[in-house]
Amino acid sequence: MISGFGYSQSGETAYLKEPRSLDVVFSPGIFIQKEIFTEANILLGTVYNNQSGYIPMVGATGFRVGIETNLKSNENFIIAPKLGYEISVTYFSIRLSALNYFQNKQSEFRLLPEAGISIGGLINLTYGYGIGFGQTIHGISNHRLSLSFNLNKRLWNAVIKGLDPD
Template sequence: MLKNTLIILLLFALSMANAQSGEVQTREKYRNEFKDILFSPGVIVQHETFLEFNVSIGEVTAINGKIPLEGFEGFRVGFETNLRDRHNHTIAPKIGYEISATLFSIRLSAVNYFQNGNSEFRLLPEIGISMYGWVNLTYGYGIPFNNGNLDNVSCHRVALSFNLDKRLKEALFQ
């Protein structure tokens, strides 16, 4: 079941990355499309407070015109943890895709929680508001694929995250 879910998630991510808008996409254009690397930390509240640490690889857009378009689109790889020492220490590696434009943010992630010998895989869609892609406040619902009996991880979560990039910060504070 877990293997099939990961394959479906990988195919979904690859289809999003290869979506074309009616123009021929050359290898050179694809190579230039995913060039920005960002550090994306955050705070998550889901029955207990967690910290997240991500590396985001994608494209930063900063267009100042009549209609400004600032944001980030790309893949996120990282983990989240509650930073406890022993009892109920939880760590969760994750991978996902994010689109954070001027005022909105959407994400889809696959997360696997590990706690006290238990493991639980979840598919995590999130939606929320964004401030030019630099700061995002999202609500998510983790869809569990097994019952890992995790004590401190609820299905509902609220996350505050930052995409640390100079262009996004300048777009927000100018």
Template sequence: MFKNLLFLLLVLITGPLYAQSGEQDSRIERKQFDDILFSPGLIVQHETFLEFNIMFGDVTAIDNGKIPVIGVDGFRIGVETNLRDGRHHTIAPKIGYEISATVFALRLSVVNYFQNGHSEFRVLPELGISLYGWANLTYGYGIPFNDGNLNNVSSHRVALSFNLDRRLKDALFN
């Protein structure tokens, strides 16, 4: 079951990486991720957590005068923590994929929470609003796959995150 779930998650995450190159040449090309962004954030889920991520993706900033296409998509790797000492300190490495363009944000991550010898693995889909990919406000629901008895991590969460890139900031503020 666990292997099947990981395979399904891998297919869902890597599916957008491949695109058809045209009708005449039907070979599949791998999409290039040329941009690296730092993506910090704030998460509220029973307690307040901070997140620190590095995103490997593509920044798109096309303003054609009618409907601007401004945003970012790519892989995120990072960590969440509640920055507490003692027995309630929680740290969670995670990996995922994000698409945030113009006004919508969509993210799918896998997270493993660790706290005092307990561990809890979750799949975390998130959906929300975006300000041209630069700032995202998302709601997520963590689907646990084991009971780690973590009392400070809720299944429901609200996250505010930023994709720090000059092109995204300029598109929003200029």
């Protein structure tokens, strides 16, 4: 079992006082990177709902595994498996991903840092810049603007309904 770290302080929810098991979050998205791409990811980590204190912390953090594609056919089809880590809490979102684009017989590896705004980790709008290594696939820009959604019942309740996620 994977558990989160917590500490005790007056006014905190019981959620942060006890270790938490692994949360699974489905994270689809759409982004512009010279053309429109879609993505599907699974985030394995922790969903937070600490509404008390000076700075409320609501959102999700964890490791991501996923795939992105431009959904085109023939020689224009691009697909990229990826691994990364995300912190999307309260009003900000940051990610770091490693991905490999494939188009026909071409392949390009990139590191992709992203940063942006978030609505409680549920909705994220980020800008990223892909740092390429090796061969370049010309149909893909290094710049990207991404809109993604972290879909999880506990996260939804924490952000939309303001409920304790338990």
